[in-house]
Amino acid sequence: MPALPGWRQRAASYLPDMPHTRPREWLRASCGTSLGFLLSAIACELLFGPAIPPHFAGPWAASAILVFAVSSGALAQPWSVLGSYLCASLVATLVCWWLPGGILAAALALGLSLLLMYPLRCLHPPGGALAFSLAFAAPLPGEPVWMAPLVAISGGLGLVLLALLFNNLTRMPYPRRRSLATDHHQTRDPLPGERVGIQSTDLDQALDELGAFVDITRDDLERIVRSTERHALRRSMGDTRARQVMSRDLVCATPDTPVRHALRLLVRHHLKALPILDEDRRLVGIVSLIDLLAPRRKGGWLKRLLGGLGLHRERMLAEVMSSPVLHVDADSHAVELIPLLSDHGLHCLPVLERGELVGVITQTDLIAALRRDLLSHLG
Incomplete structure (x- = not known):
């Protein structure tokens, strides 16, 4: 009965895929x-x-x-x-x-x-x-x-x-809202993660070529494609985790640290951001060089003028730090760090383990990890 397997295969081709639901x-x-x-x-x-x-x-x-x-x-x-x-x-x-x-x-x-x-x-x-x-x-x-x-x-x-x-x-968001990309740099350039590979215009052209109605929102389709790319990249990068690429010798400050002292720390160690820890060594905030040079000020024109003259350097970091802090776990895969350090405009990511700060990952650290991965594939 050699024709039977072929008949079964043809019959199976008409069966729909199992739904990806639980x-x-x-x-x-x-x-x-x-x-x-x-x-x-x-x-x-x-x-x-x-x-x-x-x-x-x-x-x-x-x-x-x-x-x-x-x-x-x-x-x-x-x-x-x-x-x-x-x-x-x-x-x-x-x-x-x-x-x-x-x-x-x-x-x-x-x-x-x-x-x-x-x-x-x-x-x-x-x-x-x-x-x-x-x-x-x-x-x-x-x-x-x-x-x-x-x-x-x-x-x-x-x-x-x-x-x-x-x-x-029941935790099923409805209706589906259109997702608008956040432009952290206020320019017309696409996000760094969208400048190579599949772009939004490619999805539009593919849908136009299909010419038929697809019962899926365009945002969901783009989310599926991006997720597929991320899983494929994660498979190709192996098991590189945040703990393997993070910097462990940390330079930190406290909420009571004066702004002038924080500026000296950033300049001395060539840093762009400074984690803020409380008395229990818990991460409570973060400040960047921009935060220290041009902090967000409330009040009238006189207060803003005094801040612009540099008198805000006598203030404490608790007044200018950003909180809560976007962070990652020590076991986070390297692929999860890429959009945070590129599309979100962050210069560094604090790494926590059981709630305690154990390291910091900068854009330089991530680039070095990607370089090592590229060299391993070329070898």
């Missing part, structure tokens, strides 16, 4: 879907009576699955739900105004609703089902024509509000 997420999404649909339907029945809401149970159930189980997808965002419901209600009402309710009106409402959802960026499949349902939801005698669309939109609004509450309470 059983705990399955249970969370199932509970949210059932609860969200139930509460929305009950609320609509209490507000509008039991006659109309059953017409829209199908679209509501489909929307519930999306906003609770696939809440990170582009089709499940609040505007996708509410915008599609508004489009479907408007189109179905106008179509049924000119055509009698039936299959023809339902098909026309479905197609026109979809055509309207694309430019309005609110593609949501249950919205098409809603347009189909509205074509058959003829108003009762004496009932205004807008009553059925009002019930349908109210159900969608209830689902969105419940999804906002339930998803965030």
